[in-house]
């Protein structure tokens with residue numbers, strides 16, 4: 001048995017996000033197209049004598065039991081009666097509290113990593129179910145690629161890869177709480193919601209105009225009301241040549257979509273001194 005694994009943990013963005021209904025269990029019924037991007041944390045998992053220890057280069061994430069990576073490790077150690085300890089190091093590159101599933105992807109990587117380290121041979125379905133116990137976005141982070149997610153986010157239909165997207169991701173210098181944004185959402189006030197059927201149809205045809213027409217996020221107006229700088233960044237990305245600009249998840253990260261890499265690089269050069277958490281990214285396959 002190896003005593004270390006290293007797992008890549010990519011961020012996700014939401015290309016569409018439709019909130020269908022409020023559920024009685026406190027969650028919302030969603031229909032959202034999720035896409036992994038090539039902005040990744042790196043997770044190192046080592047066996048140790050006993051206990052679970054989480055460390056990171058980032059002081060913005062908890063280095064204790066409340067870290068989703070810790071919760072994932074704890075869950076597997078309990079379920080599979082793992083007696084050895086684990087030392088987990090998170091090399092954090094994904095902005096925190098940003099709408100990019102940074103904590104969820106670390107948890108997904110820990111589940112996948114421990115499965116490999118101990119050769120547990122957990123089925124894909126069981127991994128997805130274990131992931132959902134940690135958080136709504138974890139199953140998608142386990143599946144990866146591009147998928148439409150329904151329910152809380154756990155009913156996943158994988159999608160074929162679409163066009164490679166050249167993006168500039170900008171994270172304003174604050175965090176938003178997903179729970180708080182969902183709490184502030186008034187479903188009856190939603191308008192201009194994404195049509196996911198039209199999105200999927202356009203995606204299958206690599207029809208960038210049709211895809212763009214449906215790249216909308218029902219949570220955007222709520223997050224902008226709390227943090228108007230999200231709108232400032234969207235407008236700036238359009239000024240800098242983006243053909244579309246969209247908030248990811250519950251925000252506050254904003255993604256600008258560009259016709260080619262050079263255009264995205266020029267925009268990044270113009271914006272990086274104002275927003276130092278700005279990243280050139282593409283779809284992760």
Ligand code: C5P
Pocket residue numbers: 026027028029030134135136137151152153178179180182183
């Ligand atoms: O599942 P997770 O812990 O990541 O969700 C964080 C919070 O986001 C939930 O407590 C809930 O308030 C909100 N949420 C929601 N509907 C979803 C996913 C998350 O209302 N489908």
